[in-house]
Amino acid sequence: MTTPSVLHFRDVGIGDVPTVGGKGASLGELLRAGIRVPPGFAVTTAAFRQTVEHLTVHGEPIPVRVAALDPTDADGLAAATAEVRAVLESAPPPEEVARAVTAAYAELCEECGDPTLPVAVRSSATSEDSAEASFAGLQDTYLWVRGAESVLEHVRRCWASLYSVESVTYRLRRGVPETDLGMAVVVQRMVDARSSGVMFTRSPLSGDKSVVAIDASWGLGSAVVSGDVTPDSFVVSKVTGEMKRTVAAKTRWHRPDPSGYGVVETDVPAELQDQPSISDDEIAELVATARRVEAHYRCPQDIEWAVDDAGEVFLLQSRPETVWADKDRAAKAAPAARPFDHVFNLLGGKRPSEG
């Protein structure tokens, strides 16, 4: 059975990482858990493989061509990868792939009632290897993309990022076979974000699992992720709902370009800068949503979210929090023979048995 070139979020779940990547699988899983995510689809790893095997550089399919490169020849590698990227970005993909993406986009446009529906096009990695991900540009995100042609173009741009000099060198040096390479791309209705940001279901600073930590700012979340703005910070207790609130002066924001295509970074209007970017009700809804997602996955989550002009909260992706996971395995307190032995342990001072 062959995997189709395109899969809708509603048709995938967490087990589909090999075909739709981490982002795609997570969005499908969130939908299954009843969480609101913007509708969309994933261009599968099958579509990627079909494309790179279909396209040729100097008569050779891309994987064959790349596998033959010498990682020690910096100049040669730079020239060769540039050629590969140029082909991927400019040569037409296989007819079947192009048709599937175009049809899926048209269907999404119809579903949302906008013939040139703005979408986000984002790479969706299949690998857990974060070093590889950073080399390969697997964090690529293109916002406010409109029209089938443009969608296809950005999908190909995501694919091409796998053939950066750094990424190819990394694979060659590590002996990762080109035939194992896979990348999916998610295409998702653009949320006209009034505010957005990220949240963790534990404190990113201390690892505390009793809080949800929200970073929020005006406009698109890319301003928060890129560090172009110091966001508002809300740390909310899961147990009592009590909140530590730090409202920052948010000077810059990412907004859709007035043309309707792409994103621009500009100054936040003065009257908004010092205002909290989300309301208490929205914070409460974000916290509730975050806790549902965490309960669904049974582990702490790192979540991107947006709130539109109508105050509707959407999740854009969710993935396991990894930084503190290792530290959780450190030695923990254990019951003592008698409860008051804990007092002796703490107040006992240094004892000969401890050296």
Next chain:
Amino acid sequence: MPERSFPLPSQIEAVPGAEGWEAMYPYFSRFQPEDDQRFWFYNSMHFPEVMPAFDAITSEIPYTAIGANTARLFSFPTTLGIEYRIINGRVYITANPVLDEAEQGKRFAHFQERAGHYYGNWDRIYGEWQQRIEALIADIEAVEVPELGDLDPLEVVTGGRGIASNHYVRENFHRCIDLYSKMWHHHTELLMLGYGAYVVFFEFCKQAFPEMGDQMVARMVAGMDVTMYRPDDELKKLARLAVELDLADLFVEGTEPAKVLSALGERGDAGARWLAALEAAKDPWFNVSVGDGFYHHHLSWADDLTVPFAALPRYVEQIAAGEDLTRPTERLAEERDRIAAEYRALLDTEDEKGAFDQMLGLCRLVFPYIESHKFYCEHWFTTRFFQKIRAFGALLAERGVLLEADDVFHLRHVEVEDALADVMLAWASGGTELGARHWQPIVAERKRILETLSGWSPPPALGAVPEALNDPAVKMLWGITQETIETWLGGEDDDGSTVRGYAASPGVVEGIARVLLNVNDIGQIREGEVLVCPVTAPSWGPVFGKIAAAVSDIGGTMSHAAIVAREYGMPAVVGTGVATTRIKTGDRVRVDGDRGVVTVVG
């Protein structure tokens, strides 16, 4: 980099006009040259005001008792007792650590045996403790100030006592001092063990949940039937009775207690019934000091009805409007258990949950003592103690040694014995007391010195910056940690409009500040104001209902006041060190009880 230091004790400049203040305090409370090398902090939690000469006994005796318990009875491994010094009328303290590891090991063996005995038999020992402390209260209530008539009563002769009444002047006065000392031994008997249990649970929670507010630990531990709530509950009952008896119109904010009482006297049977109920409630429940029992002039509700009568109008109004003021103990207990269960559920392993259960269980075991001892010791007993000393003062005034009874509090307790000996002799010899000429100028001078010293701003700490601060007593009782010290050291960095302390009760609110340096003025506070004070006292609970927020110079988040603030759902920031000097009455302030920050906004 210059070495960091607080002002050195030897460098503190004399306050002009207050020369000779040293004579008000014992020689062993004075800073010594070598004290410059040690770290001292101002104990403004217990001693927020200048110490009158007699009141200095409230530092001498408690430190005699607490150190005896930690150092000599229970053998705490890493700490001996607390040393205190007085400078310019302010009490500075430092903990004496045990640094030698071999010594710690030796002490640890005894600590396990001795503390283990108390923890292992806690409920029985606490039950006996309550009986002992109530017996002490009965003893202090029974102390008599002998009457020195022309002739001793005939029964002294016929009863074969053989000892004239003047003898009992000193004996009975001394008995007050002895009973006060015994009270403090009992007070501190369970104190450090109780706080030891708290420290353990607190440290565990801070490690497992670093973002947890300090107050959450107290919220998980808190018991419901707490003695310190009783005085407030009694007030609410009186308010309900006033409504039932149709007396509500007499309780108007700002009316003096005396006027309310005389108006009640004119309301026939209903008024009489209410006054009878008031008398019944007073003993023992009005024996709560408006302070914390460390100053003679912090009168109790029983001595001065201002505080309870400041709270009554609001209660009456609420009850008349149909509100139920009963503490919702069931809901509070459910909430406490829910919070504890949810934190427990967030722990990773069964082992951790087991440890959590043990530590929380131990805290709840010691909690009744931790919360209730203040009523018995600092309030009920101490109210009686000061009343008795005042009665001896009345004797001295009657005999012409002092101008008025309260002047006795300007004599050191050993000086009072001197003055009483003067009376005993004069009564016996038929001569005249010589004390008027001796003591009255001294009293006048000391009153003037106290007035002058009250304008001095004591630095929060003196001497060397400690390398590490890990004394459990200092941390739990005073809320002083390494961060506090950093804050004190970096105090000059901001523009003066921001004051930082401990987030004691959550919420953010803006309001007009009322700075109360003298706790007796608590009755002045008005609806919606932000209370700014050196220290919040448990007996202020009733007025918490009408203020918007509370800010204090010192105090920990485990303090009773913090617990009450949380129960009233009112933001509180405690332990700021400087709020009463930085904030002025009338300032508009923003109190952020979530983060422990107070900002003057206008």
